[in-house]
Amino acid sequence: MTNIVERIKTALGPEMAGPGLAFVAVVLVFGIASPQFLSAATFGSVAFQLPELGVLTLAMLLPILTGGLNLAITFTANIAGLTVAWVLRENGGVDAGIGIFIVGCLLAVLVGAASGVVMGLVIAFTRAHPILVSLSMMIFLRGLGEFLTRGGDISGFPAFVGPIGHGSIAGIPVPLIVFIVCVLGWHVLLGRTKLGFNTYMIGSNLEATRYSGINTRKAIVLVYTLSGVMCAIAGIIMLARFNSVRIGHGESYLLITVLACFLGGVNPFGGFGRVIPVFVALVVLQLLSSGLNLIGANQHLATAVWGILLVGVMILRWVASKIRISIIRRGS
Amino acid sequence: MHQATSATVGEKPLLSLRDINMTFGGVKALKNVSFEVRPGEVHCLAGENGCGKSTLIKVITGVYRPADGAVIEYDGETYSHMSPVTAQDRGIQVIWQDLALFPEMSVAENIAFHEVLGRRPRLVDYNRMRRIAIDALARLGVTLDVDLPLKEYAIAQRQIVAIARALIGEAKLVFMDEPTASLTQSETDHLLDIVRNLSDSGVAVVFVSHRLAEVLEISSRITVLRDGALVGVYPAAGMTQSRITELMTGKTFDQHVRARPKDDQPVVLEVRGLTRPGQFEDISLTVHRGETVGITGLLGAGRTELALALFGMLKPASGSISIEGKKVRFASNRDAIKAGVAYLSEDRLSLGLIQPQTIADNLVIASLRKILSGGLLSEDRKRSLVSRWIADLGVRIGRQADAISTLSGGNQQRVAIAKWLATDPKLLILDCPTVGVDVGARAGIFDIVAKLAESGLAIILISDEVPEVYFNADRVLHMTQGRIVGTYDPRLARLEDIEAAVYA
Numbered sequence: 001m002t003n004i005v006e007r008i009k010t011a012l013g014p015e016m017a018g019p020g021l022a023f024v025a026v027v028l029v030f031g032i033a034s035p036q037f038l039s040a041a042t043f044g045s046v047a048f049q050l051p052e053l054g055v056l057t058l059a060m061l062l063p064i065l066t067g068g069l070n071l072a073i074t075f076t077a078n079i080a081g082l083t084v085a086w087v088l089r090e091n092g093g094v095d096a097g098i099g100i101f102i103v104g105c106l107l108a109v110l111v112g113a114a115s116g117v118v119m120g121l122v123i124a125f126t127r128a129h130p131i132l133v134s135l136s137m138m139i140f141l142r143g144l145g146e147f148l149t150r151g152g153d154i155s156g157f158p159a160f161v162g163p164i165g166h167g168s169i170a171g172i173p174v175p176l177i178v179f180i181v182c183v184l185g186w187h188v189l190l191g192r193t194k195l196g197f198n199t200y201m202i203g204s205n206l207e208a209t210r211y212s213g214i215n216t217r218k219a220i221v222l223v224y225t226l227s228g229v230m231c232a233i234a235g236i237i238m239l240a241r242f243n244s245v246r247i248g249h250g251e252s253y254l255l256i257t258v259l260a261c262f263l264g265g266v267n268p269f270g271g272f273g274r275v276i277p278v279f280v281a282l283v284v285l286q287l288l289s290s291g292l293n294l295i296g297a298n299q300h301l302a303t304a305v306w307g308i309l310l311v312g313v314m315i316l317r318w319v320a321s322k323i324r325i326s327i328i329r330r331g332s
Numbered sequence: 333m334h335q336a337t338s339a340t341v342g343e344k345p346l347l348s349l350r351d352i353n354m355t356f357g358g359v360k361a362l363k364n365v366s367f368e369v370r371p372g373e374v375h376c377l378a379g380e381n382g383c384g385k386s387t388l389i390k391v392i393t394g395v396y397r398p399a400d401g402a403v404i405e406y407d408g409e410t411y412s413h414m415s416p417v418t419a420q421d422r423g424i425q426v427i428w429q430d431l432a433l434f435p436e437m438s439v440a441e442n443i444a445f446h447e448v449l450g451r452r453p454r455l456v457d458y459n460r461m462r463r464i465a466i467d468a469l470a471r472l473g474v475t476l477d478v479d480l481p482l483k484e485y486a487i488a489q490r491q492i493v494a495i496a497r498a499l500i501g502e503a504k505l506v507f508m509d510e511p512t513a514s515l516t517q518s519e520t521d522h523l524l525d526i527v528r529n530l531s532d533s534g535v536a537v538v539f540v541s542h543r544l545a546e547v548l549e550i551s552s553r554i555t556v557l558r559d560g561a562l563v564g565v566y567p568a569a570g571m572t573q574s575r576i577t578e579l580m581t582g583k584t585f586d587q588h589v590r591a592r593p594k595d596d597q598p599v600v601l602e603v604r605g606l607t608r609p610g611q612f613e614d615i616s617l618t619v620h621r622g623e624t625v626g627i628t629g630l631l632g633a634g635r636t637e638l639a640l641a642l643f644g645m646l647k648p649a650s651g652s653i654s655i656e657g658k659k660v661r662f663a664s665n666r667d668a669i670k671a672g673v674a675y676l677s678e679d680r681l682s683l684g685l686i687q688p689q690t691i692a693d694n695l696v697i698a699s700l701r702k703i704l705s706g707g708l709l710s711e712d713r714k715r716s717l718v719s720r721w722i723a724d725l726g727v728r729i730g731r732q733a734d735a736i737s738t739l740s741g742g743n744q745q746r747v748a749i750a751k752w753l754a755t756d757p758k759l760l761i762l763d764c765p766t767v768g769v770d771v772g773a774r775a776g777i778f779d780i781v782a783k784l785a786e787s788g789l790a791i792i793l794i795s796d797e798v799p800e801v802y803f804n805a806d807r808v809l810h811m812t813q814g815r816i817v818g819t820y821d822p823r824l825a826r827l828e829d830i831e832a833a834v835y836a
Contacts, residue, residue, distance in 0.1 A: 192708040194700050201697060205686045211645075211677055212686075212697045212751070213669040271688055 015265025015273060017320070018313050019280040022263070026284050030291035037291055044173075045293075046286040048166070051175035051237055053253050053260070054282050058186050059230035060257040061278060062223045065190070067203045067270025068123060068130030070227050073257065074250050075141035076115045077235035080108035081245040082145060084236060085154040088161075096158050109232045115141065116228025120221035145247030155244035165240030175237050182233060187275040195222055203270025252303075259310050260285060284309075346371040346536050347392070347406050347505060353399040354387055354560075361387045362398070363561045369505060372534045374527060376547045376568070379557035379580055380770045381741070385540055388557070389507050393426050394419045407504065423504035427494045429513060433482055440465035440478035443497045468496040472526050488519035495526065499535070506530065507538045512546060516630050517835040524550050542771070544573040556580055581772035587799070590782055591806045591822040594623035599657070600790035601759050603642070606651035611637040612814040615651070619759065624781065624791040626801025628834055629811035635794045636678060638811070639761045642792075643675035644668035655758065669698065672758035676748055678767055678794070684748050685736050692718045692732040695747055699754040721750035725780055742773025749780060760784065761792045766800065778804045798831045810834055 030037040056073050063070040087104030088096045115137060122133045167174045190196035198219040201209040210216045239245050264281035266273025288309065289302035347369040354362035362384045369375050379385050390396045392404070394414035404411040407422060414424075433442050444464040465478045474492050482490060491511055498506055508527075512520045520543075527537050527550055541547050547554065548568055556563040556579045563579050578584050597620040606615040612634040619625050627635050640646040642653060644662025653660050655671050662668045665675070677684040685694050695718050696703055703713040718732050727746040729739065736744055745765060752760060762781065766774045781804060785791055795801050801808050802822050810818035810833060820830050 188708070194704075194709065197693070197697075197700060197709060201686055201689060201693070204688045205682065208683050208686045209697070211665070211675075211683045213666050213755075214697065215664075215666060 015277040016280070017265075018317060019264050019277045019284055021316075022284045022309065022313060023280055023287075026287045026291065030287070030294070034291065034294045037294055042287070042290050042294070045290050046283065047173045047176045048241075049289075050282060050286050051173075051179035052234060052241065052250060053256060053285070054179045054279070055182055055230060055234035055237060056250065056253050057257040057260045057278060057282060058182055058275070059227045059234065061186065061261055061266065061273065061275070062199060062227050062230075063130060063134075064258070064261050064266055064268070065199050065203045065270055065273055066220060066223050067206070068220075068223075069134060069258070070116075070119065070224065071131065071134040071254065072115060072119065072137040072141055073227070073231050073234075074254050075138050075145060075247065076112050076228055076231035077238060078245060078247050078249050079115070079141050079145055080112045080232035080235035081239040081249075082148060082154065082235075082247070083108040083111045084239055085157070085245045088157055089154070092158075093156050094158055098160060101158065101161065105236055108236060109229055112228040112230075112232025112235070113225050114228070115231070116225040117221060119228075120224030123224065124217040124220040142247060149245070149247055151247070153244045153246045157239070157243060161240050162243055163240075165237065165243070175241065178233065178237060182230065183275055183279050189226075190275055195219060199223055200271055203267070203272070205271075256285075256306070259306070263310055263313055343370050345369060345405075346373075347404075349388075349392070349405075350403040352388070352391055352402050352404075354384075354391060354396060355399065361560050362391070363559075365557070365560070365562050367392075367555055367562070368565070369536045369538060371504070371536055372531050373553065374531050374537045374539060374551045376539045376541070376551035376554040377557070378540075378544075378547060378554055378576055380772060382770075383557040383580070384560040385557060386509070387560075389426060389509070389538075389540075392419070393424055393507070420501065423502050424507075425498035425501065425503045425505070426507040427491075427498055427509065427511060429510045433490055433494060433497075435483035436481055438479050438481055439476050439485070439493055442482050442493050443468050443478070443500065446497070447500055464500060465496070468500050471499060472496055473529065474526075488515050488523070491515065491523065492526070499530075503535055505536045505538070507540070509540045510542065511539070512541060512543060516632070520546060544576050547576070548573065558582055577771050581770075583772060587803045589802070589822045590624075590804055594620040594806055597621040597623065600655065601642070601792075602654040602657075604652045604654075606638070606641060606648045606653065608637065608641060608646060608648050610814075611646070612641070612811075615816060617809060617816065619790040619792060621790055622785050622788045623807070624785045624793055624805045626793045626795065626805030626808040627811055628795055628798050628801045628808060628830075630834070631796060633811040634814035635811055636763055637814075639675055639763050639792070639794060642668070642759075642761060643673055645675075669755055669757075672756070673761070674698075674752035674755055674757035674759070675761045676745075676752060676763055676765060678764040680741075680744060680748060680768065685744060685751075687737040688735055690733045691722075691729055691736050691739065691747060694736045695721060695751050695754065698751050699756075702754065717754065721754060722747075725750050725753075726776070740770070740773070741768040742770055742776060745769055745773075745777055746780070749777075753784070757789065759790045759792070761794070763794045764796065765793070766795070766797075774800075798834050799827060802827045802830060 027038070036042070056077065059073045060070055084101070084104035084107070087100060087107055091100045119133050119137050122128055123130050164174055169177065190199065198209065198214050198216070201214065202216055202219055206216055238249050242249060260281050261273065261278055262268055263284070264273065264278030266278065285306055288305060292302045292305060293299065345368045349365070349367040352362050352365040352367070353360070365384065365388060367388060377385050377388070387396060391398050392414060394416040397413045400412070402412055404414060440462045444461040447464055462478050469476055469478070472492060472495060476485065476489060476493070482493060485493070511523060515523060524546060527539070530537055539547065539551055548571055551568045554566050554568055554571065554576065556566070556576065558580060574587070599618055600621055601619040603615055603617050607613050615638055617625065629635055637646060641648045644665040644667050655673070660671050662671070681687060686697070692714055696714055700709065703710055703717055705713055715732065722729060725746045727743050727750070729743065736747060739747065765777055769777060781791060781793065793801055793805050805822065808820040808822060808830060809816050810820070810830070818833055
């Protein structure tokens, strides 16, 4: 029994404490404040809003773990969405078949991957700072997207695209299923594969990792490539949900993905952080905004409360570490 | 506890401490320690890491306040505790190992900023600064360009700048924490001359150093601490390095030459004419199965560069490397590891181990394919692989998931060795494996090295401490300026002769 508890603990890691506590607090506070909070409606709204931000956060997570950052996530996602839209429009628009859509999605994933490969190569070989490299990519993609769309919306997709954004299978929203599959994929990638292992090691000390015989360049290129692929998935979800593509969609998510990672216990300098706590952190953020909505607060206030929550968590972490140190001192 | 010399030789001590107790969260860092320094004396404070040396210095300089009952007598006055301001005003100076200098600022600013700042009018008088700096350096018999930024100077000159700064405030008592740790022999000699001059001019110097040879050379008395308690105070005359080591660790070490001929064994590594201009030239050497070849020489002799070339991380311009008779050309260290070469870095903190990560992850990083199961990393395999190596090499750890940085230097080094052994190497290159390892734990590292050699591993042992290679290698090569200039058989050569050649 204790063995199982130990195993669950090590699987989740110490990062779970912050988001776990925040989750309990949010559920308790809103559960008391609003009787409708603990209902299927809340679940439904969270389940539909979570995936976009969630998949983008997964795209941000890998680079952060290597000690980097990918500022191009939202524009990569929309350029990928644009790829799908272009394939659909060139092949019949509203009348395009499922086959065409699948081809479009594959191309979109390739486009996302390409954005990642370029960033990864530049970061790995020139050792330029990831913030600068991804910032350049972000500006490039935004300009490219605005040029291609003339700054407007692209819409007019076949009817079967909508359900990918709004539909449910056995009562579970389709985007949520996609997101959970992605979360599980990342969980296995980071916890059980060589690439995941190397990602953590590179985040703590790139040179020492290289001295240990790890191909650090390859690992960095792969990390940014996978980040780009995840962006493409987010782009397809956004296309289906809004039933349109616009280069600026979800732009405000960019920094929130970074903060969601930190709320999930990811070390801002790399090397530490797990997927499941980040997932819980995302749920907390969505519950918070749904809860505020329910008690009649202004929608924009939710974003402000997110900021307060994150600062609060950081202060709590600091307090907790102080307490831990004083306990250790007294104990010995 | 016994007093080896009587404290009173007619001279009144400059500093005298009695009944110093210091506790950190239940751990007694200092237990009833007494300590005494005479005016103008060079006194050595010796002990392993964690024995309380730094704590004692911090009590004397007022950083820590000792438990009640402490008596500190300094220069005719008695204190129950010092404060940093009093210590500084009364002429107590410390030169910490990290020097605490400003690399971007000029030599003059580094030496004199304290003199010039905080005076009115609040204007910086650069001429005065330069004069003070030049005077202070002249006192040490050194001339440096005081207008150059400090970063232009090597570590040895920076050390001198730190000393010069300590001396401008009429110092009477100077503490030096490992001042020679990163100096070459000639630089060390120069530094020791400066210390002698200081002593002659009446400044007492307390010297903290791991290098016992220079401790014996420079100091008149030695205070030995162990586990926060005083072991004794001894005159340097008549002391030997091995005696100090025994006093510091409480254990006896009998060092003997382990060398045995291995020429009849098959050749593992054959290097012919290996050259990388500016780093090493025309290196030829052979290592047999089960043989330990020692490479010694001063810092900057090209030892590490040679090792990195053998490990595929530097490309030689010409020459050849063969492993077990097959010529190899490494595009990266991954090729070298595949060919059976392992390299333990001299820089354990930033290159050898990934300090924030766990013991287990550090141990398996170079041999991940061994813990794969169905294409995925297996926690169970990792745990059993790590347990086996931890037991094999006698590493003392808490949990496998603890950060490697929580281990002592000696235990970290064992994990680093295990990490490479897990790759099944044929050749293990150990680059200064005892750096940052306590004297007491060094013998344990060399016992492991001997056992590995016995099991047939070919080993290259690099060290700038000649006795280490002399006692632990089958053959000793001497490198200077990128070339191998001497080969010794420890069974035939005398340690003193090799040392004379290396430190010449």
